[in-house]
Amino acid sequence: MPEIPDLEGYCAYFNKRLPGLEVTQAQVVIPIVVRASREEFADALGGRTLAEMRRVGKYLLFPFDAGPYLVVHAMLTGRFQYSDPSERKRAKTAFVLSLENGKELRYFDDRLMGKAYLAAECDFAAKVPRWSEMGPDAMSDDLTDERFRQRLSRYRGQIKNVLTTEQCVAGIGNAYSDEVLFEAGIHPYRRRSELPAEAEGRLYRAMRSVFAWATPIVVERMEREGLPSDHYRDHLRVHRRGGQPCPRCGASITEITAGQRITNFCRHCQT
Numbered sequence: 724m725p726e727i728p729d730l731e732g733y734c735a736y737f738n739k740r741l742p743g744l745e746v747t748q749a750q751v752v753i754p755i756v757v758r759a760s761r762e763e764f765a766d767a768l769g770g771r772t773l774a775e776m777r778r779v780g781k782y783l784l785f786p787f788d789a790g791p792y793l794v795v796h797a798m799l800t801g802r803f804q805y806s807d808p809s810e811r812k813r814a815k816t817a818f819v820l821s822l823e824n825g826k827e828l829r830y831f832d833d834r835l836m837g838k839a840y841l842a843a844e845c846d847f848a849a850k851v852p853r854w855s856e857m858g859p860d861a862m863s864d865d866l867t868d869e870r871f872r873q874r875l876s877r878y879r880g881q882i883k884n885v886l887t888t889e890q891c892v893a894g895i896g897n898a899y900s901d902e903v904l905f906e907a908g909i910h911p912y913r914r915r916s917e918l919p920a921e922a923e924g925r926l927y928r929a930m931r932s933v934f935a936w937a938t939p940i941v942v943e944r945m946e947r948e949g950l951p952s953d954h955y956r957d958h959l960r961v962h963r964r965g966g967q968p969c970p971r972c973g974a975s976i977t978e979i980t981a982g983q984r985i986t987n988f989c990r991h992c993q994t
């Protein structure tokens with residue numbers, strides 16, 4: 724699942740390349756992903772000029788010189804390609820924007836769980852399901868330490884589940900929640916209701932510092948190596964590192980798979 728650093732990576736990459744370019748054609752390839760008809764999509768975006776995009780939570784917002792935004796939630800497996808038309812189109816390509824510079828912006832999604840919406844900025848709450856229930860972005864200036872703890876206080880369950888609940892704080896997924904909890908020294912299955920205030924303050928600082936650390940790494944790699952078909956995650960310290968030594972204490976990193984989620988943590992450092 725793309726998370727804050729991955730999505731910021733897309734923003735940085737595309738904002739170097741896309742603003743000012745006209746969309747010569749907007750094509751829906753797989754309708755289930757695009758919550759607009761083929762005709763609506765083509766009419767709304769064709770002939771428009773791309774402006775600077777941004778991220779809110781796990782949504783990517785593509786604005787244009789006029790008309791609605793293209794709003795994309797990539798869910799688990801949505802990815803982008805910025806390529807020449809001659810490059811092989813991936814099997815699950817859901818929509819394609821042809822650009823005046825001859826390139827194509829493509830969105831593909833192996834599990835087709837992501838969604839793309841057309842919505843005016845004033846209309847996000849009405850057109851984008853769950854938009855209005857979304858909590859503040861994990862990196863937003865408005866999310867102070869105090870507000871973060873107020874958000875957490877509504878939830879009592881396991882802290883990893885709370886952190887990845889979009890209605891609580893937006894933008895954190897399975898991989899980076901492991902990193903944030905490692906940074907904070909908190910066990911992922913610890914109940915929120917059992918955390919002392921001091922640990923919640925640590926969690927807030929860990930959340931901010933992990934994203935501040937990881938985002939430039941991903942931005943730089945995307946610029947250097949191009950858009951990944953998976954995500955750039957080798958800089959992570961515990962996630963997907965089960966059995967390897969903890970970078971802090973050297974103990975073996977624990978890996979627990981529940982449902983489809985892999986959780987990694989250090990039993991020694993995270994209490």
Ligand SMILES: [Zn+2]
Nearest residue numbers: 969972989992
């Ligand atoms: Zn450790």
